Amino acid sequence: METKAQALEIAKTQLQLRGYNGFSFQDIANELGIKKASLHYYFSSKEDLGLALIEDYAAAFQQWADKLAELSPYEKIEKYILMFYSFAQDNLKICPAGVFCVDFNALPVRMQKSITELQDTQRRWLEKALIRGIKDGDFKKSLKAKDTANLLIAACQGGLQLARFQDNCRVMKSTCQTLLDLLTDI
Template identity: 60%
Template sequence: METKRLALEIAKNHLQLRGYNGFSFQDIADELGIRKASLHYYFASKEDLGLALIEDYSNSFQEWTQKHAELDSLEKIKKFIDMYSTFSQDGLKVCPGGVFCIDYNTLPPNLKKTVCQLQEQIQEWLTKAVAEGIKSKSIRPTLKPKETATLIHATTQGALQIARMQNNPKAMKSTSLALLSLLEK
């Protein structure tokens, strides 16, 4: 199982730096020092590897949300921005969901469906956090939770890409926090 876990970690790195279509089984096998055929023991196809990556990201996000469940809504959103900021601080990576969205039109149907589920999981959490903020009066009451959640999500993902293009990891967080300041009551 250690080889499988290492393969997933290597695939995460490649995914967030190069995109789903920017790496191959051979790249992962080479880094592991094994034959490509041996990698198929753990993942029947690249699609299966992609599904395992999304499952891992989804589980990690679920654990992350549970860890921050007791925070007030603005603190939750700030922690969300911090989480995304760590991608930028780590070699100007982009978020996994964003990478899969960029490659979306070339993904196999089952992988597309799972990517959408991951995005919905994040969107639902953000929508709930915004709704809580409106209810507690820490977020402007005129805002709509779902649309505001989409705005936060799109801004964090877009800011990661801009930070990469500008070679400026700090740009992601400053852009996202600027948005947050507009939401506060």
């Protein structure tokens, strides 16, 4: 399964650097040093590869979230932002959701479903942390958890795009920090 895992890693990088239509089996094969036809042994179609990518991201998020179970709501939100920031730090990558959103209407239905599911999972995770955080006083009492979760996601995804345009990953961090300050009572 070594080759399959390697192929997935390469695909993930390409996806976040050049978009879903911005890389091909050929690109992955080149980097892997095999022929593109060989890749069909692991992924019968590009849709198949696309689904594997999304599942991989979903599994990684689940694993990541499990590790943070003991942290405070505020710390969880901080870590969430840092997870996205680590994308920007790595060659100004943007997030997979931002990538798939663009050609969403042109994607196979199964991929559309898988992506929205992943987004829903993340939004619910944020919302849950925010509900407790608002109650505990980590965040402003006046906030609505649902709207705030959406705003956080938007700031992260939008922040990554700003970083790429401005060729400076710190822009993403300061943008999200500005929001974080606004969410806490000062």
